[in-house]
Amino acid sequence: MSPPSSNLRSVRRFNPVPRxxxxxxxxxxxxxxxxxxxxxxxxxxxxxxxxxxxxxxMISAELPPERGEIFFSGRDGIYPAAVNKDYLLLYIVPRxxxxxxxxxxxxxxxxxxxxxxxxxxxxxxxxxxxxxxxIVARKLDVSLEEKVxxxxxxxxxxxxxxxxxYPAGALAAETIxxxxxxxxxxxxxxxxxxxxxxxxxxxxxxxxxxxxxDSAGRWISLLDREFRPAEDGADLILTIDRAVQTAxxxxxxxxxxxxxxxxxxxxxMRPDGDILAMASEPNFDPNNYGRVEDQSLFVxxxxxxxxxxxxxxxxxxxxxxxxxxxxxxxxxFVDVGFVKEAGYTIRNSQDKVYGRQTMTEVxxxxxxxxxxxxxxx
Numbered sequence: 001m002s003p004p005s006s007n008l009r010s011v012r013r014f015n016p017v018p019r020x021x022x023x024x025x026x027x028x029x030x031x032x033x034x035x036x037x038x039x040x041x042x043x044x045x046x047x048x049x050x051x052x053x054x055x056x057x058m059i060s061a062e063l064p065p066e067r068g069e070i071f072f073s074g075r076d077g078i079y080p081a082a083v084n085k086d087y088l089l090l091y092i093v094p095r096x097x098x099x100x101x102x103x104x105x106x107x108x109x110x111x112x113x114x115x116x117x118x119x120x121x122x123x124x125x126x127x128x129x130x131x132x133x134x135i136v137a138r139k140l141d142v143s144l145e146e147k148v149x150x151x152x153x154x155x156x157x158x159x160x161x162x163x164x165x166y167p168a169g170a171l172a173a174e175t176i177x178x179x180x181x182x183x184x185x186x187x188x189x190x191x192x193x194x195x196x197x198x199x200x201x202x203x204x205x206x207x208x209x210x211x212x213x214d215s216a217g218r219w220i221s222l223l224d225r226e227f228r229p230a231e232d233g234a235d236l237i238l239t240i241d242r243a244v245q246t247a248x249x250x251x252x253x254x255x256x257x258x259x260x261x262x263x264x265x266x267x268x269m270r271p272d273g274d275i276l277a278m279a280s281e282p283n284f285d286p287n288n289y290g291r292v293e294d295q296s297l298f299v300x301x302x303x304x305x306x307x308x309x310x311x312x313x314x315x316x317x318x319x320x321x322x323x324x325x326x327x328x329x330x331x332x333f334v335d336v337g338f339v340k341e342a343g344y345t346i347r348n349s350q351d352k353v354y355g356r357q358t359m360t361e362v363x364x365x366x367x368x369x370x371x372x373x374x375x376x377x
Contacts (some may be wrong), residue, residue, distance in 0.1 A: 063206060063209060064230060065203070066084060067204065067233045068201065068234045070202075070238065072240050072241065079168075082176055083164075086160050087141070088139075088145055088158045088160060089138050090109075090136045091157055091158070092105065092126070092134050092157070093133060093157065094130070096154055102123075104153045105153050108151070109122060109136060112147070112148070144158070170286075171246065174279075175194060175278050176286065177195035177196055177298075178190075178191065191298075201234055204233035207227075208227075211226070240277060244268055244276040244277045247277075249277075256281045280300065317375055321359075326377045335367060337354075
């Protein structure tokens, strides 16, 4: 047997364990990354992706409520103070109007709108031949609806919109307040007066409708739908009496004018606290609040401003004296024109001296010294 050749190479054994471990670590890392991503998608961001998926096959719509209305009281019933009124929105669809029909549209809208007609703006809108929608006028009377439907040339349409309307105008504007747009389409909120103070009460609650749709965007009526009806706002009936409010405002206007005063306010209240009238001058028309330059007119000074009570407290002091039995309406005292108290000399208005006066006359003449007499009796 021949000896082994010196040219034979030595044999090295292959050990696969390190590679297997390396691949196992890679597999664990990959699985961890994958599981982490799945956790983010399904748990952390799950609601977001679920909402996006639902948008592709679900139709949802908000159902706005009807705002509650406000009413004055009256001897014969209630009278509207703030109501929801239908108006017309007038619009054109330029792409439906041929070039040779534009003059007909201009003539029709000129006759329809009268002073509200702006020919230059209308022609600019008609020139946008591919435009599907251009507003021409808002807040038109609904009586024009039939005329537009029957006589309007092609491409002229109307739709109804609801706006807040104040039938009594400025009668109690600073008390009732008004609405302004919120920025969302068709949404308004109260910003002054009762419209603001009772916003949640008047506004109601939104409803909603949610249902699946097919690839063409049509409702799938066989599937269940989620429907929550809107809750309309509640009506507000005031203790303010329309007739008393009207009379009080006229008296206030005349008084402010006669005394050449900058401002004036009047409040009529029953003994039980019911307010029958509340008015201030100058005031504004809430149907046209945008034309008011002095926004301080929007604030009701009777409930929002501070001022010295003055002689308003005299009936309260007199009532306390009557209630305690210390005085009666016929009780008399002699007025000498002043009273010295705590180092001060208190006089009557314009330094008047009234002499002997009953308690009734003290109130009638607003005598300062007489009220001090009641307080000290």
